[in-house]
Amino acid sequence: MTPLIKISNLKKAYGAFTVLHGIDLDISEGEVVCVIGPSGSGKSTLIRCINRLEAFSDESSIIVDGVTVGPGKALAKVRAEVGMVFQSFNLFPHLTVLKNVMLAPMRVRGAKPAEAERKARDLLTRVGIATQAEKYPGKLSGGQQQRVAIARALAMEPKVMLFDEPTSALDPEMVGEVLDVMKTLAGTGVTMVVVTHEMGFARQVADRVIFMDGGRIVEQGTPSEIFDNPREDRTRSFLRSVLDH
Amino acid sequence: MNLVNTFFNIPILIDTFPLLLSGLLVTLEIGVTSIVAGLAGGLFLALVRLYGPGPVPFLSKIYIDIFRSIPLLVLLIIVYYALPFVGIRFSPFVSAVVALTLVSAAYTAEIFRAGIEAIPHGQFEASQALGLSGRHMMVDVILPQAIKIVIPPLTNNCINVLKDTALASVVAMPDLLKQATQAQALAANPTPLIGAALIYVALLWPLVAIVARLEKRFGKDKRP
């Protein structure tokens, strides 16, 4: 079976500083992949290349659902199929929660307002925000905002959901509610790539855990392979440093 | 009492008031036309300066810098007195509107650019990640947020344009100032000039007050 996401020789540099040293990674449909690693290892850069929020070297190739990710027309198609959730939510502050979720389906998919609204309310119910639909994002807690952001991305019915440390900006008591939504989502068969520092979540939900360091994939495997029997020293010392906290 | 009779001669003011009002009308016509055209031109210049292809951003910057440097009076005189030498002949009204618009567009462009650049990068990224086209990103996400930021400086620019319409009297436009100077000559008394000054103040004071209030309000709820 061809992978849903095929990343080959992904290279990315800022000037003379190389952030990604030729990453190869295949992700299958329905797979939940968690990416862990120290700060600056290139985790964000890796997933931001998948929808080309970061441009990458011409020798590299990323194919999502058969479409090559590159500049030009096809990019819009890829981005419509790839949802992204950011650490800082990035909700549209001038639109109500409901309008935040309705906007992209109407503008990109040409959905009718009534249909977009029905689906948006459905999704907001799924993430537990139905009663806040008419409020502006600024009136919501961080955890609520992030759940709206998840609903906003899901409204496009993406094949892939990318998460870049979705709980890192949250107060500790709100982390759980966002992780719960993500766990439920993982159970629905959506392909997910999650950059996270939540090792408990990775262990419980991931099909595969990828450990990155210095712009390379150092080690990957099932959660128990990575967390219980890491083969690489770097993985071991990283896990020791995060689990000690 | 002599002073009042000289500078604030009520009968003369009443006599010349209709003339002053007709001048005010012309002033408003020039001002509003230039403001509206300058807004459209400025938004266009800002967008091509930020997102235009190839040399377009640079050309836009050159335009903006030149028209912010040139004194409006010089530009107006070039448009009205110099262009006819190359066969381009504008009426006084069009000359005034052209000169004011060219300059206002340059200032407005910088205001819009600053407004767009003040929008957090995450807003652009979230729009792109959702697959919104560049046009939808601007129209639905970026510009509605930028408008709030640019309203105070845009209002300020409106005030400047309305004030600068007085320069149109140089090209024989019967605007408020021109009517006042003519009435002054006719009546051999400066009262119409004082009247014109009062009308300018009455027109612009509310705008000045609005800007102050807007700046205070938008200053308070700064986005995080």
Ligand SMILES: Nc1ncnc2c1ncn2[C@@H]1O[C@H](COP(=O)(O)OP(=O)(O)OP(=O)(O)O)[C@@H](O)[C@H]1O
């Ligand atoms: N715009 C940029 N210009 C220069 N260097 C950058 C830029 N963006 C990222 N980098 C560098 O690239 C490297 C990888 O960054 P990246 O954000 O992918 O790391 P990360 O693994 O996500 O780290 P964190 O856990 O802190 O989020 C870092 O060293 C960072 O300083």
Ligand SMILES: [Mg+2]
């Ligand atoms: Mg990161």
